[in-house]
Amino acid sequence: MARYTDASCRLCRREGDKLFLKGQRCYSTKCAIARRSFVPGQHGQGRKKVSEYGLQLREKQKTKRFYGLLEKQFRLTFDRAVRMKGKTGENLLLLLELRMDNVVYRMGFAASRSQARQLVTHGHFLLNGKKADIPSMTLKAGDVISVHQGSRKSPAFENLSGMRPIPAWLSFDEETLTGKIVQIPSREEVDLEVKETLIVELYSK
Numbered sequence: 001m002a003r004y005t006d007a008s009c010r011l012c013r014r015e016g017d018k019l020f021l022k023g024q025r026c027y028s029t030k031c032a033i034a035r036r037s038f039v040p041g042q043h044g045q046g047r048k049k050v051s052e053y054g055l056q057l058r059e060k061q062k063t064k065r066f067y068g069l070l071e072k073q074f075r076l077t078f079d080r081a082v083r084m085k086g087k088t089g090e091n092l093l094l095l096l097e098l099r100m101d102n103v104v105y106r107m108g109f110a111a112s113r114s115q116a117r118q119l120v121t122h123g124h125f126l127l128n129g130k131k132a133d134i135p136s137m138t139l140k141a142g143d144v145i146s147v148h149q150g151s152r153k154s155p156a157f158e159n160l161s162g163m164r165p166i167p168a169w170l171s172f173d174e175e176t177l178t179g180k181i182v183q184i185p186s187r188e189e190v191d192l193e194v195k196e197t198l199i200v201e202l203y204s205k
Helices: 008-015 023-027 052-067 071-083 088-097 100-106 113-121 196-203
Strands: 125-127 144-147 170-173 178-181
Touching (some): 052 071, 052 088, 052 196, 071 088, 088 196, 100 144
Antiparallel strands (some): 125 144, 144 178, 170 178
16 A cells, blocks of 8 residues: 655645644654744745645645545545535545544544554454444544454553543543544534635646
């Protein structure tokens, strides 16, 4: 399976925004954006006029990298959003938020989405009491995620409290290591600062 193997901090610098790809490092003074807020490369500090296409591309790249998807995965998700009722841009963000790996990250089980994806792939979680090891699966309101009984003593699930605030559309019980999707998130509850309409315009050309 194809995956990105270069430095994660370069992606944040390229997009000019924190994508929270490195867990706790993103909240410290070691964050790449805090130390070098310009685009990587020898021409990174130069000024360049951005075209309409460039603005649309940057919004798409930012969103794709924020959730840790490659181009084909992102395009397939967009195609699903097009077939849904409602606004395509909001549908896209909804599908991305309801991915298994993202929900695991939002609940505080992992420090980053890449770590959440790894934990899911290794079979550490149950979805409604059944093993779930596909990071891309789409969840729904009422779904319950819990840590597999055999994984509860793993160092990965120690000291989960206070890692990050849990969104209002989720609930989490640290004692039982169980989380639940209380409701489908609204656009206002998605903390990614992106203009999703530009992504729709890009793919509509």
